[in-house]
Amino acid sequence: MKYNPNEIEAKWQKHWSENGTFQAENNSDRPKYYVLDMFPYPSGAGLHVGHPLGYIASDIYARFKRHKGFNVLHPQGYDSFGLPAEQYAIQTGQHPDKTTKENIARYRQQLDRIGFSFDWSREVRTSSPDYYKWTQWIFIQLFESWYDKDSDEARDIKTLIMEFEANGNSKVNAVCDDSIAAFSADDWKSYTKEAQERILLQYRMTFLAETEVNWCPGLKTVLANDEIVGGVSERGGHPVVRKKMTQWSMRISAYAERLLQGLDTIDWTESLKESQRNWIGKSVGALVSFKVKDSEIEQDNVDYILSGDETNAYKIEVFTTRPDTIFGVTFMTLAPEHDLVAKITTPAQKQAVEAYIEATAKRSERERMADVKTISGVFTGAYAEHPFTKEPVPVWIGDYVLAGYGTGAVMAVPCGDERDYAFANFYKGTEGMPEIKNIFDQDISENAFGAKEGFKLVDSDFLNGMTYKEASAKAIEALEEIEQGKGKINYRMRDAVFSRQRYWGEPFPVYYVNGLPQMIAKQHLPIRLPEVEKYLPTDDGQPPLGNANVWAWDTLQHAVVSNDLIDHKTIFPLELNTMPGWAGSSWYWLRYMDAHNEDEMVSKDAQNYWQNVDLYIGGSEHATGHLLYSRFWNKFLKDRGYVNQDEPFKKLINQGMILGMSALVYRISGTNKYVSKNLKNEYDTEGLHIDVSLVNSSDEIDTEKLREWQPQFNNAEFISENGKFYVGREVEKMSKRWYNVVNPDDICNEYGADTLRLYEMFLGPLEQAKPWNTGGISGVFGFLRKLWRLYFDENGLIVTSNPASAEALKTLHKTIKKVNDDIEGFSFNTSVSQFMIAVNELTAMKCHERSILEPLAILISPYAPHIAEELWEKLGHQMSISTAAFPIFNPEYLVESNKEYPVSFNGKMRFTLNLPLDLTKEQIQEIVMNDERTIKQLEGRTPNKVIIVPGKIINLVG
């Protein structure tokens, strides 16, 4: 019987699907194990061999855990809202729902061919109304919540309203908008409903705010920071500018500290945790207030009055991580966008300041952060007052200060901060730039900045002689005393903008009454995406949903109705933005637990049983986007009692990228002549990518096929070497653009999915990036054929029930131990080598014993499940091999009973002798002396001495 992968694989894929073999149970006495993959975005290009790498690893682990007796949840679905489908729709007019469904069908076919043990009965699609109903519901929960800093959790907004009714807002310690005016209980009760709504909006976990956003004119949408790379949009590479817009935002900043602390409780790589820590960016320091000299505050600018201060002067508040350097303040710098700039600039400086502001508005925040070298700014003409010395401190504006960080203003200490130093030096000698104050007992040069442990303070009044830590604490104390400062922890992470000007995303369950947002009740969800004629924004700049004609909410019928009916009495306009790509992926792991529940996002029972994800495998590109947002929503849902675990993903592994092996032909510049690779240095050439499928395993191409491939080669001239034409190879990202994409379907057709799975693992350690090299694949295929031949010959099964030899048992148990340890340690590539060794050894032993070959099939089944099922069935089993227990390692079989002794004569090894280990020295000596080879070596002599170290050596001397 021959190994025929195509037949076997189709048979078992059908069997698994028809029998629901991998369906997880929500009620089980077995322990649970939840293995999750990052679900794919179903793009039009389909899968290439890089995509399934992580899925194969997680599938091996899931199958392994089933063998170990766990009830395994290993689901799959689609992250199916997103920009590419929308852009395709804009270009072709096809509804994104249609193309998305087609892409999903193709993905499903490709995934099925690889033999994954997914529980497809739980499939989710973020773009399906049954699913986004719950995304909308979560949004409503966020709207109905506020963050209480005292209990450090999100709470029902009703509790806040009760507090307002009882005590006003004076005792409320919330994460909320800045500068909310104080009000009493009586004030609150006297406010109109509308005024109350406006106040509440400043406290809600999701809120409408005029924010400065990254606006991408090319894509006509707002982008999140992590969607911008190098100042341009990640998709399409369009420029991004800053713009003020009213947007939905999420108060993720409320969770900054908990997101940071939670990292210590989960099993993720240090590098991943570090990127989250950096993103959250915790800074411990102080807020310090400086009064602006000779400034008279205007009546409507009460926000800027120092609390408890009667002087009526504007104040500049700064955030500093180095309060110890307060006596080193040489000047101050405000961000050009700072509200105070217009108020304090002197008439003489007005023109220069305005010109500068206009120039900087063109540069994006990203550019400004990255740009340490170009220092530029302008003096405002105003002076602040030093809180202790009362000396005047000139106030500048400069674009190295970011409006969105801290307070958007800094106290500039050139002796302690590199940028302040560069700035002071650049403007040295100009109006408003004093001499640099050095407050350290060391010389300051460009290389000596920062919190140097050894530095002591001088010229710093009550801080003299102290080091940085002591002085910081002392300075904060002193500032608190004069009510001009306090300790403050700052986080770099900003609240997350949640509105997108796109069509293909979740609609908000929101309508507007007098400009105030209202939520649609849960029982009327989902609010389905409306039909539109065009997927582009409207001509007057509204988002694409502005094109919809039926997009108004009838509060009596509880239905979406025609816009013509809007009367602002009972029928109101609906929100035109949609949710961002991360909305649907921030909770999908919960839905898999209870995918068909129509009444709840996930039932309590399902949550209690499945808890959270035990193992999550996916790409490292999601380190700060998806993985932070998911942790945020999970913590929020926990606060509100919908989930019971603090962290969604206990263990996380990033698979490395599989790179493509591009193929290049070399064209002589300015001609249509091409030269074989080794001749290219003789000419001035340029490399052109060609399709890797045209190249054979020796890097040779058939030039006739190349001519047919693309018209530019039709009439080309090829200069070959020795009648052969070779291409160059380069390792690059796998991409259609480089024609280096390998389709898993092709590998499955030629060798089968089991070979593909083994080979992807065999390429190298899971977490490393590695090039795809089709060359090695036939070796893996050969291995599977060899495995097959342990069980079958031409006539059929050759498995015997004879007892196994000690050697065969040793090979088996070595393999059990290795594979078990490898899978537990996620070292899948080394298991594949062990399988090859084992099969070679067993073949050499001619081992066909059932007691060896049955456990061997189980060992291999997580990696090559189809062949394993077939062997298992042919061995006479009725149940799927996935129900078989993982073989148990018995160390006794590894204990050596014999030793291959080296036998030496005067120190020279002449032959070896295999003897049982339990012989005495005397017994060994007797056997050695009687061995024919010894007699021959001694030629009749008697050795002076026979040295025997049992278990080690035999040496005859003399």
Ligand code: ANZ
């Ligand atoms: C005085 C000082 C003296 C500072 C010194 C540093 C060294 P991190 O760690 O990133 O939080 N800063 C504050 N707000 C800023 C803004 N909006 N744009 C640019 N820079 C800003 O850094 C905090 C430090 O960065 C603050 O401490 C402030 O400069 C500056 F020897 O204040 B420091």
